[in-house]
Amino acid sequence: MEVGGWRSNEMRNSCTTFPKAGSLREGPASRVPPSRKLGAFGKVRPAALVIGGGIAGIQAALDIADAGFPVYLVEREPSVGGRMAQLDKTFPTLDCSACILTPKMVDVGRHPNIELMTYSEVVAVTPPSPPLTGGGERGRFRVQVRRKPRYVDVSKCTGCGSCAAACRMKGRVLNRFDEGIAKRSAIYVPFPQAVPLKYTVDPTACLYLSRGTCGKTFLCKDACAAGAIDFEQQEEMVDLEVGAIIVATGFDLLDARLKPEFGYGVYPEVMTGMEFERLSSASGPTMGKIAVNGKEPKDVVFIKCVGSRERRREQAAPGSVPYCSRVCCMYTAKHAHLVRDKLPDARITVFYMDVRAFGKGYEEFYDRVKHERVMYRRGEPSEVYRRGERGDQGGRLVVLAEDTMLGKPVEVEADLVVLANAVVPRTDMADVAGLLGLERSPDGFFQEAHPKLRPVDTCVDGIFLAGCCQGPKDIPDTVAHAKAAAASALGVLVRHSSSTHSSSTHSSSTHSPGGRPT
Ligand SMILES: Cc1cc2nc3c(=O)[nH]c(=O)nc-3n(C[C@H](O)[C@H](O)[C@H](O)COP(=O)(O)OP(=O)(O)OC[C@H]3O[C@@H](n4cnc5c(N)ncnc54)[C@H](O)[C@@H]3O)c2cc1C
Numbered sequence: 001m002e003v004g005g006w007r008s009n010e011m012r013n014s015c016t017t018f019p020k021a022g023s024l025r026e027g028p029a030s031r032v033p034p035s036r037k038l039g040a041f042g043k044v045r046p047a048a049l050v051i052g053g054g055i056a057g058i059q060a061a062l063d064i065a066d067a068g069f070p071v072y073l074v075e076r077e078p079s080v081g082g083r084m085a086q087l088d089k090t091f092p093t094l095d096c097s098a099c100i101l102t103p104k105m106v107d108v109g110r111h112p113n114i115e116l117m118t119y120s121e122v123v124a125v126t127p128p129s130p131p132l133t134g135g136g137e138r139g140r141f142r143v144q145v146r147r148k149p150r151y152v153d154v155s156k157c158t159g160c161g162s163c164a165a166a167c168r169m170k171g172r173v174l175n176r177f178d179e180g181i182a183k184r185s186a187i188y189v190p191f192p193q194a195v196p197l198k199y200t201v202d203p204t205a206c207l208y209l210s211r212g213t214c215g216k217t218f219l220c221k222d223a224c225a226a227g228a229i230d231f232e233q234q235e236e237m238v239d240l241e242v243g244a245i246i247v248a249t250g251f252d253l254l255d256a257r258l259k260p261e262f263g264y265g266v267y268p269e270v271m272t273g274m275e276f277e278r279l280s281s282a283s284g285p286t287m288g289k290i291a292v293n294g295k296e297p298k299d300v301v302f303i304k305c306v307g308s309r310e311r312r313r314e315q316a317a318p319g320s321v322p323y324c325s326r327v328c329c330m331y332t333a334k335h336a337h338l339v340r341d342k343l344p345d346a347r348i349t350v351f352y353m354d355v356r357a358f359g360k361g362y363e364e365f366y367d368r369v370k371h372e373r374v375m376y377r378r379g380e381p382s383e384v385y386r387r388g389e390r391g392d393q394g395g396r397l398v399v400l401a402e403d404t405m406l407g408k409p410v411e412v413e414a415d416l417v418v419l420a421n422a423v424v425p426r427t428d429m430a431d432v433a434g435l436l437g438l439e440r441s442p443d444g445f446f447q448e449a450h451p452k453l454r455p456v457d458t459c460v461d462g463i464f465l466a467g468c469c470q471g472p473k474d475i476p477d478t479v480a481h482a483k484a485a486a487a488s489a490l491g492v493l494v495r496h497s498s499s500t501h502s503s504s505t506h507s508s509s510t511h512s513p514g515g516r517p518t
């Protein structure tokens with residue numbers, strides 16, 4: 001029964017059973033070669049699997065590992081860090097994001113109880129057997145992880161970067177970490193503080209891997225004194241047995257092109273909040289210089305709630321969401337502050353529906369920003385257009401909005417428009433849900449077992465949620481959620497640890513947790 005878009009308590013607590021192992025063949029598990037059989041399913045192993053290496057996964061892995069239990073941390077990208085690694089400063093304290101995150105990234109890379117498996121994906125999970133409903137043991141999972149080939153031998157790579165400097169594709173491949181603002185080589189590290197600091201060949205961009213040839217000689221290989229580049233590398237399947245799983249796969253951002261009225265992708269002066277983070281970051285592509293088309297903007301307009309809080313969903317643009325993304329109010333205040341800090345003479349306007357400054361120190365931060373000559377105008381902009389396109393002179397961008405305080409339309413000229421686009425579920429949520437037998441709430445994020453009383457549990461015993469995969473969160477809430485998930489996972493592991501704590505935690509063909517980070 002639906003209650004205001006949410007299911008009743010009864011339904012929320014009536015968890016379905018884990019899908020039968022065979023049913024997984026329909027999903028991503030179908031990629032597993034049939035020759036790769038999972039190892040014998042022995043006693044419960046008190047190890048945990050954490051899927052996703054953003055701040056949520058990092059925190060959960062560290063808490064479990066610090067308590068003495070082995071952890072496999074599986075991250076899809078070549079480095080851990082997630083979205084937080086992309087941020088410049090963090091609200092409300094304005095700490096440098098990299099300064100507070102990098103030590104934790106280094107800790108997971110070095111922790112003796114953590115086996116870091118980057119550039120890897122979970123492709124099969126076999127449910128606990130026998131299921132808990134029969135009173136049997138809970139939390140035994142067999143997991144298969146696919147390690148994608150980096151085409152670089154991580155035991156030899158020193159992270160010197162000579163290969164990237166020599167690569168024929170140098171400066172021609174869009175750098176996703178920098179949100180496409182900068183370009184990189186086909187062989188790369190996502191960012192200089194990456195953990196592990198090992199290079200990876202991007203198979204879609206590398207001339208040899210995508211077209212079968214790269215000139216007369218491999219410039220990257222010739223440049224690598226360590227002899228680390230290995231185009232013969234194949235993907236590898238690794239079998240694990242774990243007692244608990246923490247899902248920390250994070251979030252995505254709404255494709256701002258789905259809101260064509262704001263001109264994203266059409267006007268270079270329109271960018272997303274995450275692009276602004278990279279632009280303003282001292283370690284970003286412009287070394288923190290805020291410039292558009294080579295010039296410092298004089299008028300900067302921020303538009304909040306782009307795609308969020310679209311109440312009549314059926315009439316909303318595709319991809320728009322009815323919920324509040326929870327972080328845009330505060331990161332927009334932060335962005336306005338950063339502009340004021342770097343461009344003291346800029347005129348700054350923030351268009352808002354309302355301001356939700358709910359966290360500790362948030363209202364005070366918002367107040368401070370308001371007093372930094374930032375004009376907060378209540379109203380939803382309806383369009384961004386270029387003056388010249390309407391026959392007028394000038395060619396500057398104009399934000400057209402209804403100021404709901406004044407009750408009249410206003411036009412604000414802008415050299416830079418920053419869109420706070422909605423936090424949305426990742427596109428592969430359905431695949432991950434199918435793999436693990438998880439349910440999703442009406443907003444598309446993973447469903448917790450109870451919205452108030454069991455915020456990190458799922459309907460599958462032994463599987464827990466951490467961070468933004470359960471719904472939008474700021475960093476403090478993400479970390480708190482991750483710590484709660486770790487505590488819950490530890491509860492499962494402790495119950496099963498007495499007989500097996502000191503024993504191996506994986507099938508004989510696999511590596512030990514705490515091995516070299518890859
Ligand atoms: C523009 C912007 C600015 C922000 N500024 C602030 C701020 O100043 N202060 C603040 O408190 N919060 C801020 N936030 C919020 C902050 O980014 C989040 O709270 C935080 O990143 C959530 O971390 P997470 O680990 O849950 O998710 P993510 O950071 O998304 O990490 C998820 C990780 O899981 C990996 N992954 C995904 N799927 C899989 C899979 N199937 N297998 C393996 N790995 C997978 C991803 O590659 C990623 O590394 C901001 C957000 C945005 C969009």
Ligand code: SF4
Binds near residue numbers: 160161
């Ligand atoms: S692959 Fe070779 S050249 Fe490239 S960073 Fe590693 S050691 Fe240096």
Ligand code: SF4
Binds near residue numbers: 166167169205208209
């Ligand atoms: S083979 Fe060519 S394109 Fe590929 S990484 Fe090496 S130099 Fe770059």
